[in-house]
Structures are given as C-alpha cells and as structure tokens.
Amino acid sequence: MKVFLMYPDRDFDPKQKLPPNEAALLQDLELNTLFEAMAQGDKFLFDVARQTVLSSLDAPEPIRYRQEILKDCLKHPDVVRQIYRIPIQSIENKQRHWMGVFSRYPSAILSGALEMLEMFVDLLKTLKQIADKHAEGFESQGFRRFFTMIQQELDEDYFAVVENHLKQLKFRGGVLLSADLGNGNEGTNYILRKINHSNQNWMKRVFARKSPVYSFTLHPRDDHGARALGELRDRGVNLVANAVAQSADHIDNFLNTLRLELAFYIGCLNLADQLAQLGEPIAFPKPVPASERRYSIAGLYDVCLALTVKQKVVGNEVDADGKDLVIITGANQGGKSTFLRSVGLAQLMMQCGMFVPAESFSANVCSGLFTHYKREEDASMKSGKFDEELSRMSAIVDSIKPDSMILFNESFAATNEREGSEIGSQIVSALLERRIKVFFVTHMYELAHGFYDRGMENTIFLRAERQRPDGSRTFKLSEGEPIQTSFGVDLYNRIFG
C-alpha cells in the first residue's frame, strides 16, 4: 500500500539531498518567511515545506500531478485535515501509552508489537470510513488512486483475518517449534509452526499411524530448567515476534508516509488561508518544459514581502517569452530586488507543485535555480570582496547545468564598473551559450548597455522608474532601455533634503 500523493509512482523522500546552494537560496529569497507561513509553528510542517520547496520537480507532468491534488485540498480542506489527523493520532497514542517495542526479550517484543497493531487497526478503520464517505468528491488522479486503494485493501475480510491473528498470537495452546539436528546434534532451524487443529480431515486422522510423543515435566524447583525452556520458547517466538513487530512497523511507516505526504498540502492550505486574508491572489502556474523559454506573468508579487508587511503589495507584469536574459536596471529602491525575489520564489513554488503569488503565471521549468547576490557584509572575510564574489560564482559554475536559471543581484559591483562590467559580461555571455536563463539586476550601466548594444533577440530590459510627478516610487517595472543615471539623487534628496 503506497500513499503516492507527492509523486504518481514513488514515495516522497524527506532526506533527499538538497541542492548545494540551499543556504544561498534560503538567504537570498528569504525562504524561511514562506516556510514559517506554511508551518504555522509546526516544526514538522516547516521541515517538509522546506524539503519540498527546495527539491524542485524538473518537468511539467509531475508538477501538474501535485497541482491537481492541491486543488482537491483547496476544495475539501476539512476532509484533508481530517485524514491528516489519523497519523497524528497514532503518534499521540504511542506517546500517551508508552507504546513501542523496547524490549530485549522476544515475548515482550511480541506483546509490545501486538498492542501497537491493535491500536493501528482502529485507526485504519477510521481511514476506511473517511474514504467510504468522501472519496466521491475528489477529482485528482492522486486522491482517486489513494481512496480506491484504501477501500480495496482494507475491506472487512481483511480486518477479520487480522483480528484472528491478533487472537492466535497470544498462544493459549502452547508454542509449537520444529527443528532439525544441526552440527553436533544441536537443534537448529527453529521454526514456529501453526498447531494443526482442524486441517487434518477425519480420514487422515483415522489412518495416520500415530507416531510417539514423549513428554517431560520439569521439577517445580528446577529454575535453571525453566529458564532453559523459556529460552527455547523464545527461539521460536523470536521469529514470529519479528514478523509481528515488523508488521507493526510497516503500518507505522504507512501512517508516517501518509503524514509526510500530506504535510506539504497542509502547509499549502495554511499559506492559502493567510494570503486570502490579505486579499492577495493566487494562481496555478502553467509550467512548460525546460527546453522552452517562457516567462509570461501578471500580478506577480513577492509573497514573502506580503507576509512580512501583512498587506497587499505591488505586482508586476512581464512578457518575456523566448527570452534568455532579463536585465533589470533603474532607480534604487525602485523594487528591483523585490521583483527579483518574486521571480525566484514563484519559480520554486511552481516547481514544487504549489500555486504561485500572481494573477497568472506561465514559465518554463528550470533544471536548477541559482542566486548570486551582492553580500553586504561577510564576517569571515579573509579575501577581498570581489574575490569572495568570484569564488561564490565559481562554486555556482561547479554545479550549474544547461536550462538552469540564475538570478544576479548587483553582482560583480565590488570592483570598479569597467572591470565589473567586463567580468559580468563574460560570465553572462558564457552562461547564455550554455542555455542558462539569466535575470540580472544591476546598476552598472556599462554592463547593461553593453548587452543592449548587442541587440540580441533573446534579451529583454526592464526598468524600475519613477512614474509619478512627485518623484515617489511606483515599485513597478516596465520595459525600457537602460539609462545612465541612477536614481540615487532621489534618495539623496529625500534623506538630505
């Protein structure tokens, strides 16, 4: 029985290795704000959100698989939360009753495992009831398969078989072991057997030549013998205890997997609730294959900024279909960094199967997302700042692949503009050659305009600009040729004026 709510054909791996640039992504995109909103204080939800968002899917199909499930969740949040309660209940029961297999004695292992099994059977019955009641209303492939499986596998006959075992395993009629004579005539291959009660028919019973049975009763004070006999019994019970304990583990694992694979959707429900309260839109993105170049968005906002300031924030429209390079220039504090972050966040959210913070969103998936941000301070600075930037860039180059996406934020500006532009230009040109999609926020005119002069079809220039006569920012970006003056004079005026 497989849960398969995260992938159509495999389990979610909570220990899957995260990309090597995980720390940079967390910092540059302020991902913890997103995870906290999804977790609502639950550490488990936080960890799953983090693991899921950072382990991007790299093709549209599995993304759509999760999107469908998430849509079901948004439609039936109460049922989904009810199912999520089942594994939680199991954990609470185990904690409250000190259940578990802790012993070093087979008979104690057996009784511990039996107790767990009995508890699990009750929970599985609840799960079956939910499936029976609500399965109809779910449309996604993932949930339909899940409910069908529950209904088929956990039918009444099955529960009857299980309960019969639970009774048998108390061994009221004694323990029957078979054994062979091993080396040195020592008993070996101890196997616990089912005592034949009824499976011999009367004909056989009549005609079978009764083979002898020898019996021995221990002296009541033979403690040593009693212990030896107990050890022998344990040898047989050992195997069945293992089978029962492993069965309990299997069910436990099934419930844990259920919890794990629902946790991501619960996180999404939590986030959707909060964005709805802010009046922010959400949209299910349309992913296209990594080989295409699609970037067509409307109302894309920085979800982390919205969650932090707890109000609606400005969204952006961009039509960058067919573009490999997006260069963003313009006024300081004109929303360039916010835009860049919203691009990164939306990309990660799309690629884990979530909705995105936008009115509409379509983009190609990428085979890896990288960020290269100017670092304001670095306590452990031994080499120069520019040196440090280049060494981070070198680490990115170690792991970046074609069809990846990289976000530069004021990179290579730690030296003079000419050198920075030259190096930036060489790096970006090489990345483009390797089919890497580049978003570059820069105030370096030479760099930006250098690309503008090349007049490449696959480049688009966005500008943060003042639109209002009073000089205040709109924080909106629009398409436009890079211009030389930055808007630092505005800031200067505002602060000094």
Place this chain on the structure above:
Amino acid sequence: MTFHSILFDKDDIQKETTEQPAFFADLNLDQLVDAITAPKKHYNLKPFFYTPLRDVETIYYRHEVMRDMEDETLMAHINAFAEKMTIVNRYLAMVEKLDFDYHKKGWFLEAALLYCEAVSDLERDLSLANLNSRGFLAFREYITNYVHSPDFQSLMAEAQKVKGGLASVKYCVIIQIGTFRVKKYEGETDYSVEVEKTFEKFKQGAVKDYRLDLYKDSGMNHIEAQILDFVARLYPERFVALDRFCERHSYFMDDNIRVFDREIQFYIAYLELAADIKGKGLTFCYPQVSATSREVYDYDGFDLALAHTLLYTEKPVICNDFFLKDPERIIVVSGPNQGGKTTFARTFGQLHYLASLGCPVPGREARLSLFDQIFTHFEREEDIRNLRGKLQDDLVRIHGILARATPNSILILNEIFASTTLKDAVFLSKEIMARLMELDLLCVWVTFIDELSSLSKKTISMVSTVVPENPAMRTFKIVRKPADGLAYALSLAEKHRLTYEQIKERIKS
C-alpha cells in the same frame, strides 16, 4: 622418493629452536618474525624462523617448494585445507569439554567429516596441480596413497552415512509452562510467514530487524539434552550408527598430514607478508647461496622489517644496492646521520639471515653467503653507564665476538666507540679493523671514522646521502663511493630543508 617433511629434505638435522637468536633484536628480525607469524599464532611457527639452515641443499629444497607455493591456485588450495584443519582441531578440542554423550559424538562426527573433506580435497587439488618441487612431489605421492587406502575410504564413507541419517531428522517441540513434548514433524505450517504475508501490504521500505541474536555458546543445557534424548528415541537406528562410528574411529587423523598442516604454514606466512610488501612496489628474489664464496651482492634490497612497518603509510621504502668482489670483505658506511646507515647495516644482516631460512629475499637479484654465525654490536643510546665502564664492556664484547667468529661468520657493527674520544675511537677502530681483515669475514661497519674505509683492498666505502630533488621525501640512499667530508655539511642543510632552492620552494610568492 619417501616423504620426510615439506620443510626438510633430510631427517637428521635440527628442525626447531625455541630460543630467539641473540642478534634478532639488533637486526629487527624479532619484529619481522612477529609480523610474519602473528596471523598464524596457533601454528607456533617461530621455532622454524629461529633455525637457520646449515646446508645449501636444504635451502634450495625450500626454494623449490616456495616457488610452487607462489602459484596462486595452489596457495588457495592449501589455504582452504588449512582453514578446514583449523576447524577440525577446534572441534576436537571442544569435544573434550562437552557434557552430554550425543552432543560430544555429534561434534566428533563433524570433525571427522571435515577432516575427510580437507584431505580428499587437497589430494584432488594436488593431483591437478603443476608441481615441480621435490617436497611437493613427494607429498603428493604420500597423500594420494593415503586417500586411496581402505582405512581412509571407510572412515569417509561411514562418516557421511551417519551424518546423512542425522541431518534428515526433523522433529517438533511443543512448549507449555513447565512442560514440553517432543514428536516427529508432521507438516505443520510456518506461522511467521503467515503473519508476514498478512501485513505485507503496508510495507513502505526496510524496517528494523527485531530478531534477537539468541546465539549461545556451543553447549547444551539439560533441557536440550533431554530433547535430544527423546529425538534419539524417535530415531533409534540413526543414533546407534553414530555410537558405532565413534567407537571405531576414535583417532582418525594421520600424523604426516598433521605435521604437513603446520609446516606448510612456514611458507604461507612468509609469502603472505612478502605479497603485502610487493604491493608497495618492492621486489623479492631467490638468492644464490654459497657456503664457500664470499662474493656477495644484492640489488634493490631493503629492510624488510622497516618495509612492513611502513606498509600502511605513504612513506616510500628505500632500496639499496651493494656488492663485494674478491678480495673485498668489509663495507664501511659513513655519512650523515638519519641517512639510512643503520637501516642499510640491518638490511645486510637480514638478507643473509632470510637466505639461510630458504626464503626469497628483498631485492631484484642476489647472491649471498651461507654463514655459520651472525654477530651484531649496536650502540644503544639509552645506555647511561659511565663512559669508561661502557667502553670496557664494548671491548669485552667485541673481544668475545672475535674469539668465536670464523671466516664464515658475518659481523655487523653499528657506531661502536661513538662515545669515547675521537683519538681513542680512531685507534681502537683501526686495531679492530686489522683483526677483522685478518679473519677475512664479511662485515658491515657503520662509523663516523671515514678513514676506516680506505685502509686496504678488503674494505670498501659506502656513504649515506640526501638526494636533493624532492626534499619532502626521504629518498636517502647508501651509495658506493669514497667518503667525503664536504657532502656531509651540505647534506645536513638539505636535511633541514635550508638550501637556497628549498627556501625559495617553501616560501610561496
């Protein structure tokens, strides 16, 4: 040809010595023999390594066996045999300690079965092997005759038959509190499998194994013994057969096979160590050995004890060449300290000793002298007695050595007289040297008094040097060339990595 022993071509010589020779510690042969024999402790091989051969013929007898043993297939067959024999002996020792009759007899039967298997497998393997040594050819003949003898054949057939009967016994024990019943097995089904199947559908991946390791020592408590008694009653004929077997074959092991099992380990132990050493890119060769000539040489030789201690390090092992042509007898080694002089002197002694055991020796090509005795005198730093007393002891010892040494002896002197005055040291050394030349024995003398090396045609000079190309590696070589005072100062500078080039190398720009 009758088979005497895989180690000796004749019967009338000393085969084992329990006491370690006096020079072992100075030459680090004690460490080496420890290393060789450590994996084989239960064979007690050291007495073989303490016993040098006196006869070139026996040395070559061993060379032949050793060459046969270098064949990996043969080595594997012998190892398989040895492993089984080890277990046979362990079983037999165990039988002595057990309490219950059918338990003892059961293990005795296992020992006999395994012995038969070990011997007949070895006989088959040897019959197919390409053997050339006199030792193995004779042994093969012996074991072939033995395996085909009626005694062995009936031992094997009977053991297998009895075992077959017992192995097919299957019984059941029904346990309730304070009581149990024993009966034949009647097709009852495996309950664990049934439980597993029921819950298999929930399987997500691997889960913990809850099977406890209920292993207990081979031994039987009275409950198990009682069960075994009942089983014997369920299957009486099979246990009577076991009784009969044990009576008839109370001592089943052949003496020559037992001795072979131990002696062949001498070769295996040495070859296994040599194989490890070869992994470091070093070579071994079978030396020519002469009891009469004192012209000796060895190319790419090395200190085997040192090579073994460096086995699991990155450090390279330094190889050295030497040769002595008539009338040369005495190698005087001088040059910088820590330049490998002592190692060279040890190597010379080790090579000769290993050759006298009939072993291949470190080096590419070698010719060595069969000695009657080896004497060593190594200065010991930890000796804190007053100088006068020490000098006296030194002289007494050397006097004793010279009194016992013959032209066929080998003498290794290492920095004797180092703690006396230079004038005394030069005087005493020249005196001793004169006696050594008169004795005409082979000698390596490590000394700082380099004029000793040019005293006559019997002495040659070898010098420790530091090769400058790669100062990080201690590529210290001992080369045959005149002693040179100047090189010493330079070498010291290099050793401390303080030459012009090195300082540039160490300080990065």
